Amino acid sequence: MSLPILRCHSRGARLALLGGAALFAPIGLLRSQSVEPSAALDSVIRQHMASANIMGVAAAVIVNKQVVWTRGFGYADIARTRPFTPATIMNVGSIAKTFTGVAMMRAVQEGKLSLDEDINRYLPFRVENPHRPGAVITLRHLATHTSGITDRWAVYSRTYHYGGDAPEPLDRFLTQYFTPNGAYYARDNFLAATPGQLREYSNIGAALAGYIVERAVGEPLNRYTRRHIFTPLGMTTSGWFLSEVDTTRHSTLFVSQNGHVIPIPPYGGTTYPDGGVRTSVAELSRFFVALLDTGMYQGVRILDAKHAAEMVRFQFNDTNRPENFPAVDGNSGLFWRTKFGGRRVGHGGNDPGLQTEMLADPSGRFGVVLFVNTSVSGEDGRAVAGILDAVWKDAEARASAGSGR
Numbered sequence: 001m002s003l004p005i006l007r008c009h010s011r012g013a014r015l016a017l018l019g020g021a022a023l024f025a026p027i028g029l030l031r032s033q034s035v036e037p038s039a040a041l042d043s044v045i046r047q048h049m050a051s052a053n054i055m056g057v058a059a060a061v062i063v064n065k066q067v068v069w070t071r072g073f074g075y076a077d078i079a080r081t082r083p084f085t086p087a088t089i090m091n092v093g094s095i096a097k098t099f100t101g102v103a104m105m106r107a108v109q110e111g112k113l114s115l116d117e118d119i120n121r122y123l124p125f126r127v128e129n130p131h132r133p134g135a136v137i138t139l140r141h142l143a144t145h146t147s148g149i150t151d152r153w154a155v156y157s158r159t160y161h162y163g164g165d166a167p168e169p170l171d172r173f174l175t176q177y178f179t180p181n182g183a184y185y186a187r188d189n190f191l192a193a194t195p196g197q198l199r200e201y202s203n204i205g206a207a208l209a210g211y212i213v214e215r216a217v218g219e220p221l222n223r224y225t226r227r228h229i230f231t232p233l234g235m236t237t238s239g240w241f242l243s244e245v246d247t248t249r250h251s252t253l254f255v256s257q258n259g260h261v262i263p264i265p266p267y268g269g270t271t272y273p274d275g276g277v278r279t280s281v282a283e284l285s286r287f288f289v290a291l292l293d294t295g296m297y298q299g300v301r302i303l304d305a306k307h308a309a310e311m312v313r314f315q316f317n318d319t320n321r322p323e324n325f326p327a328v329d330g331n332s333g334l335f336w337r338t339k340f341g342g343r344r345v346g347h348g349g350n351d352p353g354l355q356t357e358m359l360a361d362p363s364g365r366f367g368v369v370l371f372v373n374t375s376v377s378g379e380d381g382r383a384v385a386g387i388l389d390a391v392w393k394d395a396e397a398r399a400s401a402g403s404g405r
Helices: 039-052 093-109 139-143 153-159 170-178 203-217 221-230 281-292 305-312 378-401
Strands: 056-063 066-077 160-162 253-257 260-264 267-269 337-339 344-351 354-360 366-372
Touching: 039 056, 039 066, 039 378, 056 281, 056 378, 066 281, 066 378, 093 139, 093 203, 093 221, 093 281, 093 305, 093 344, 093 354, 139 203, 153 160, 170 203, 203 221, 281 305, 281 354, 281 366, 354 378, 366 378
Parallel strands: none
Antiparallel strands: 056 066, 056 366, 160 267, 253 260, 337 344, 344 354, 354 366
């Protein structure tokens, strides 16, 4: 099934424009699933949802490496009146890049990869910027979006597959994108810049990093992350592909436009390491705590402390900074970055039918996880920002109070 998509800045900052019957959610139907009461926060979230016809929301507040509040609102499937809860599975968009980042750092920890070697050492085809022949691209470049690899929209827009998992294998796509005379090759697949010179958010670069991990460890990324991330953390309902998860627990995704709410078909992506993870607020919170706590969640390590610290360490300084990314814009870890003027760190996701956030204050003392299963546009975008702001302020207040509860 082919659907037109409008391009925005990053993976997922895209909106599918779909035909179909409109669905409306009466305000009275937006009930919450309580874990711990917080009436004022509940009320604010419900008001923002109603103002923009947002179907489902779930969130968690983390203080001192513990989830202290979590709740769901609205619907995962309005046609069946199935509620959206912290256990509801959903695509997380570009937050998936942090899973690719942990897998990459795990392979570095195992001595199978180096962050600063030429990536061609690990590939069966050659990746070379035709504007800068011979310039070395490294995994560190890929993970900080400074490789010079672009997401050429005429090609990248076709990597979304509606109705199920994407049929084109990742290795075939990458071979055709990077090999001269390949079906997807063009000089415009690269910036006319030396690696490290400019920052250009690159989903295809992230997909390439995931593929390099696969080559280095000798197994597909989804299996490697299941062994080293999902299973150790008890993320039993999480996966990368629709075929890996229980679709009866998966949220429907929606587009809200002009007062109408339209469900969209489930979809997968050919470049899945850039945005393919499907998980819940409850399970993503475990992963987030591990990133905030030196690679460990409740005594279980997914990375040693050294490599976990390197992933979240700010990579840019006064002598090593992309020309188009001044200090005022923040900094970058490895598939990890500052946001909101440096006041928050983590990653977000934005794809057709969803917006997600996984953010902490720079000290790691508190953080939030937020899932929204409805794409909104225009002024309605303020509703999602309002929900995030309300949850963030709640987390900040709990952290300031000391106990977090």
